[in-house]
Amino acid sequence: MCPIEAHPSPAMDEPSLEVAWKRWRHELHRFPETGFREHGTADRVGAILLALGLQVHRGVGGTGIVANLRCGQGTGVIGLRADMDALALTEAAPGREHASLHPGCMHACGHDGHMAMLLGAAQLLSRRRDFDGTVRFIFQPAEEHGRGAAAMLADGLLERFPIDEIHALHNIPGLAAGHIATRVGGIMASEDDFVIRITGQGGHAAAPHRTVDPLRIGAEIVLALQHIVARCVDPRQPAVVSCTEFTTDGIRNAIAGEVVIRGDTRSHSPAVQALLEARIRELCQGICGAHGAACTVEYSHEFVPTVNHASCVATAVRAARRVVGALRVDADTPPMMISEDFGRLLQRVPGAFVFLGNGDADGPGSVPLHNPRYDFNDDILPVGARYFAELARTRLPAATNACTTAT
Numbered sequence: 001m002c003p004i005e006a007h008p009s010p011a012m013d014e015p016s017l018e019v020a021w022k023r024w025r026h027e028l029h030r031f032p033e034t035g036f037r038e039h040g041t042a043d044r045v046g047a048i049l050l051a052l053g054l055q056v057h058r059g060v061g062g063t064g065i066v067a068n069l070r071c072g073q074g075t076g077v078i079g080l081r082a083d084m085d086a087l088a089l090t091e092a093a094p095g096r097e098h099a100s101l102h103p104g105c106m107h108a109c110g111h112d113g114h115m116a117m118l119l120g121a122a123q124l125l126s127r128r129r130d131f132d133g134t135v136r137f138i139f140q141p142a143e144e145h146g147r148g149a150a151a152m153l154a155d156g157l158l159e160r161f162p163i164d165e166i167h168a169l170h171n172i173p174g175l176a177a178g179h180i181a182t183r184v185g186g187i188m189a190s191e192d193d194f195v196i197r198i199t200g201q202g203g204h205a206a207a208p209h210r211t212v213d214p215l216r217i218g219a220e221i222v223l224a225l226q227h228i229v230a231r232c233v234d235p236r237q238p239a240v241v242s243c244t245e246f247t248t249d250g251i252r253n254a255i256a257g258e259v260v261i262r263g264d265t266r267s268h269s270p271a272v273q274a275l276l277e278a279r280i281r282e283l284c285q286g287i288c289g290a291h292g293a294a295c296t297v298e299y300s301h302e303f304v305p306t307v308n309h310a311s312c313v314a315t316a317v318r319a320a321r322r323v324v325g326a327l328r329v330d331a332d333t334p335p336m337m338i339s340e341d342f343g344r345l346l347q348r349v350p351g352a353f354v355f356l357g358n359g360d361a362d363g364p365g366s367v368p369l370h371n372p373r374y375d376f377n378d379d380i381l382p383v384g385a386r387y388f389a390e391l392a393r394t395r396l397p398a399a400t401n402a403c404t405t406a407t
Helices: 014-030 039-051 111-128 148-154 214-232 270-290 310-324 342-346 378-395
Strands: 055-060 064-071 077-083 133-140 165-173 185-188 190-199 239-248 258-267 294-303 306-308 351-359
Touching: 014 039, 014 111, 014 378, 039 055, 039 064, 039 111, 039 133, 064 111, 064 148, 077 111, 077 378, 111 133, 111 165, 111 378, 133 148, 133 378, 148 342, 165 310, 165 342, 165 378, 190 214, 190 270, 214 239, 214 258, 214 270, 239 270, 258 270, 270 294, 306 310, 306 342, 306 351, 310 351, 310 378, 342 351, 351 378
Parallel strands: 077 133, 077 165, 165 351
Antiparallel strands: 055 064, 064 133, 185 306, 190 258, 190 294, 239 258
């Protein structure tokens, strides 16, 4: 699509900027949309970027947006990315004034806050123009199920909008509000999903000897899968195997004929990924074969590990310390087993991912992610916006020449 351009809005003082960021966040929270359905979200984000004077490209990878801001004559290009999608959850916050107006859908992971912070950074940079080079503001759809980054890449993201490095963040409940944490190397895990279908021989509950009970076989498989990490994976390598669904076609007085087990695995290395898949397949086939049942195993690779590049982490740490102070920055945080679609972008471009504390203990922002009561902590909006803006200044230090308009 052709870019659309507009002129920047009048200058605002710092308190007014923060009020605007909070308003944007609440608007985005009220109208959440799930992956690849973020049409209204993209409209709102695009309109704000347009009003700030940025060049706005719509429809990248479906509903994604790339907005460009250039200043000076520098050739460096940095990408700053936020995710856009919400979750298919019903918000449990009846007294919340900005609660979701879309039943069965809510921003339970804080992507509304991520967008507002990146918009805030765009506002700061377009207002001050204190860098030399090009900043690309990337709003990615469909992060929650690991499809959006691949869609944007397939739509020519890096060919149409080349970048030297890319940065992103995620709010984290349990970390003190406004604290920033990152690390060199693996910071988040891959996610692989599995579906195990066990076919036995159903029958009357009063005659189990005439059946091949897939429920009992499934229970044995669930227990056996828990031993993979304990007895097959090097203890120095992080790994998780979780069975999350167990369904049958049986009823109270009838032994089931089929059982379906669903779950996922998490790891930080391709070798461990391969090991987990192989052992799941071998255990399922062996256990089912021993009991006269049949089974199939579907195994899919949803998220790749998120692996930070050392030089980009150095940039992130410098920027973070300038914004929140050295005592509030952890440059060697332990890796987490959660997954992030940003990892797929880091396979193609150097970059760094950081965690931004949403709140700890029982204070604001401490409710876990993906919880119906979760809400992004508005108090950290200025931290995230200024961190994103400081990344641009750190990576693209200002020259003495005057800035150009957005390109």
